[in-house]
Amino acid sequence: MSRRIVPLVISVVVIVVVxxxxxxxxxxxxxxxxxxxxxxxxxxxxxxxxxxxxxxxxGDGTSTNFTLYCVGPRGQTVDAGWLLPFVVxxxxxxxxxxxxxxxxxxxxxxxxxxxxxxxxxDAPAASSYQEF
Numbered sequence: 001m002s003r004r005i006v007p008l009v010i011s012v013v014v015i016v017v018v019x020x021x022x023x024x025x026x027x028x029x030x031x032x033x034x035x036x037x038x039x040x041x042x043x044x045x046x047x048x049x050x051x052x053x054x055x056x057x058x059g060d061g062t063s064t065n066f067t068l069y070c071v072g073p074r075g076q077t078v079d080a081g082w083l084l085p086f087v088v089x090x091x092x093x094x095x096x097x098x099x100x101x102x103x104x105x106x107x108x109x110x111x112x113x114x115x116x117x118x119x120x121x122d123a124p125a126a127s128s129y130q131e132f
Contacts, residue, residue, distance in 0.1 A: 019094030
């Protein structure tokens with residue numbers, strides 16, 4: 001691989017991993033954020049969303065599952081699941097991270113370009129300090 005592609009691939013992998021971690025952590029802290037994805041997953045007449053948590057205990061311990069339900073005005077419900085809304089949330093978090101990284105990289109490149117056009121060197125300044 002060329003020298004320009006390797007940092008790009010590493011950046012994409014880091015953004016994807018950090019994005020999934022952010023989506024997972026935020027889903028544990030606030031599972032209701034998935035309800036804001038109702039326009040994507042809920043169709044008429046069940047256009048409002050509700051996140052339901054099911055907690056149960058078995059021989060392995062206590063587990064909690066979250067499910068997105070689309071609810072209609074007369075009480076009809078449609079199970080929208082959790083995996084697909086979570087994947088969309090992961091994509092949104094990854095996109096936000098990618099935009100943030102791109103802004104930082106482009107700002108740094110612009111700053112370097114501006115410094116080079118002004119004749120400022122990136123080399124360390126010479127020092128008259130001598131060690132005896």
